[in-house]
Amino acid sequence: MSDSPLRQARWRDPDPTRCVGWLPTGRVTLADFQRRIGAWQACLDTLAEPGRCYALHDRDPLVFASALLALWERGDSALLPADDRPETLAGVDALTRARLGDVPGGHRPSTGAAPRWGTLSAERTALWLYTSGSTGAAKRIPKSFAQLDAELATHRDLWPLEGRLTISQVSHQHIYGLLFAILRPLVEAAPMAGALCRYPETLHAWLAALDETSQTVLISAPPPLERLPETLDWPRVRQRLAAVYSSGAPLPAAAGRRTQRLLDAPVRELYGSSDTGGIAWRGVPRQDDAWTPLPGIAVRADRDDDHLWLRSPYLDSRDWQRQADRIREAGDGRFQLLGRADRIAKVGGKRLSLTAMDRALEAADGVRRARTVVLPEPSGRLGAIVQLDPAGIPIEHGARRQRIAALRERLARAFEPTVIPRAWRFVETWPVNAQGKLTVERVERLFRDRLDHRQPRWLGVEASADGCCHVTLEVPERLAHLAGHFPGRPVVPGVVMIQWTCDLAREHLGVTGAFSRLERVKFPQLLPPGERVTLALEWHGDMQRLDFRLSGRHGCHASGRMHFRAGDPS
Known part of the structure; x- marks a missing residue:
């Protein structure tokens, strides 16, 4: 086989019936896929001459793949933003943005004429990736066809797909997902799943829908692997899973062993970055790190x-x-x-190794993981994100103060008092994004209530396949809404709980439209400061209705239904 798998361009093959994309509801053949490439090229022809750079973001793997190949074969290149949030797109440097010609939003051609095939020369820049590295500032990383080819050839030779279906749980806007979930299936003439498989229930259903002789590989990351539920009937479907890959962050050893036990497939971790590409790998189980x-x-x-x-x-x-x-x-x-x-910070005029402080916290009983960060505020003080054993999570004000005091005492043995963290966030699940990264945005979200004293303390969100989510919150002791409500026994007003519900539903479920009315609203228990609670949200888009329930150790604090007017501005 050629040492240039990408430039061999297997998507140009004359086998029209070969399966390129799969979902339980149907298949996309190579002929269909080539027509999609041709349709994208026709669309691009109306925008500019070849040789341009286009921003490309689409969550649909087949739409993304056909658009990317249309660009390459036409003589264009692609820039891949990490996501399509306005803040991310605004972070692209002005010079680059001025050179982009963006495909009109929402234009996703599905049919078209035969595509035109071009030349994929080795030294030509195929795409740019954006990474924040350790600083949070966007950095543009060019990748040539030769660089991509070298990495794809290595992975192909180590772990050939051999026609297996690729199912991905990670974004293809990043180098790992791009290589393993998009480019490897394309260059090895293997099918890819036609949608991201974000939830374990979906993974189980897809494996069950496959023919008993079919084989798949799973492209994943620590967050979804750590959340695999024991309750699903994995023995019924796991014979169809040939291998599991994980990257983005180290997979905890216990989570790796559990994944292998549930799925009964080899688990391989990859270490690398957008800058370097892949560097190393290790298997599960492992005798060392x-x-x-x-x-x-x-x-x-x-x-x-x-x-x-x-x-x-x-x-x-x-x-x-x-x-x-x-x-x-x-x-x-x-x-x-x-x-x-490079995790060195200056706090109170003193240089400090944040890594050393992380390790000191992780040595404490009941601490699974810890990360100290410079707070996103003018004070320049430190905050600490600490993942605890579930049994050790403080659920009320007194327990939280005791836990903080114990950790501060431990740190005081090795660090000066002025550098010890001032703000603490105790989490049960490590608050990473879909790529397994604790991003600048996630850190900002965890400590946002320090800048806006009207907000609850946000500690993470868990989404499920049925459109529900559970948001973990704490009531800050300095919440602005506690003033005067009530003297001597402060509690959160009911109207504030309703506002939190509305805001978090818009943030995590994409709820739009103007608020219309409430139904069946109840406030059975008072909610005092320091309490840890869970907000369960369920969105019924067909009825524009949100069901919610805010509950904690004493039971339910608020519940009801919230209606929105479709089409109205939020």
Whole structure:
């Protein structure tokens, strides 16, 4: 097989009946897929001459893939924003934005004439990725066809798809999802699922809908793997799953073993970044935390400060390049990750290793994971995000104060009082995005109530396949709405709980339209400051109705129905 799998362009094959996309409701053949490419090219022809750069974002894998190939075959390139939120698009630097020619929003052609095939030269820039790295500032990463080819050939040789269906739970706007969920199926002539599989219930249903002889691979990340429920009948479907891949963040060893037990398939983790491409991999179960470099990758540790030095065919330069991660060599070419060396902050005029503070917190009883961050506010103080064992989660004001005092006492043994975190967020599930990243946006969301004293303390959200979500909240002790309600025994007013419900439904369920009316509203229990509660939201889009229930350790604090007027501005 060619060492340039991408430039071999298997999507040009003359086999019209080959399956390119699959869903339980039907298949997309290669002939259908080629017509989609042609339709995109016809659309692009109306916008500009070839040789442009276009922003490309679409959650549908087949729409995304056909648009990307239309660009490449026409002589254009693509820029892949991480998502399509206005804040993300606004973060693209002005120079780049001025050069983009965006396909009209909502235009997703499905049929068209035969596509035109071009030339995919090795050194031509295929696309740009955006990454925030460790700073939060957007950084543009170019990828040539040669770089993508080198990585695709490595993965193909290590773990060939051999015609298996690819099911993805991660975004293809990032390098891992792009390579494993989109480009590998295209270059290895294997089918891909026609939609993202965000929920375990959907994964189970899709596996059950496959022919008993069909085989699949799952492209996933730590968050969905950690949430696999024991209650689904995995033994009935898992014989159709050949392998599981995880990337974006380290998969906890216990979660890896549990995934392998439930799905009965090899679990492989990949380590890398948008800048570097893939660097190393490891399997589950593992005897240690060491990573094995991918073929062709050379890794060494700096003698002075343990920085990772990397030499890779996936980079523009073949020279050794220094990375922000720190490693310890483990023999046989393998290495262990020690964390990022750039997590240094100046707090109260003093330089501080945030990684060292994280480790001190993680050594405390009941702490699973911890991350200290510089608060997104002018104070320059630190906040701490701490994942606790479920039994250790504080659910009221007194327990929370005791937990904070114990952790502060532990830190005081090694750090000066002025640098110890001032704000604490205790979570049961690590608050990462779909790619397994604790992003700048997630950190801002966790501490937003410090800047707006009308807001509840947001501690994470869990969504389900049926359109419901559960938001974990705490009532801040300094909530502005507590003033005067009531003296001597402050509680959250009912109208405030209703406003929180409305705002969070718009944020997490995409509810739109103007508020219309309430039904069956009840406030059975008072809600005092410091309480930890769960807001259950269920949106019925056909009726423009939101069902909600806010409950905690004493039972239900608020419940009812909220109606919206379709088409009205929010």
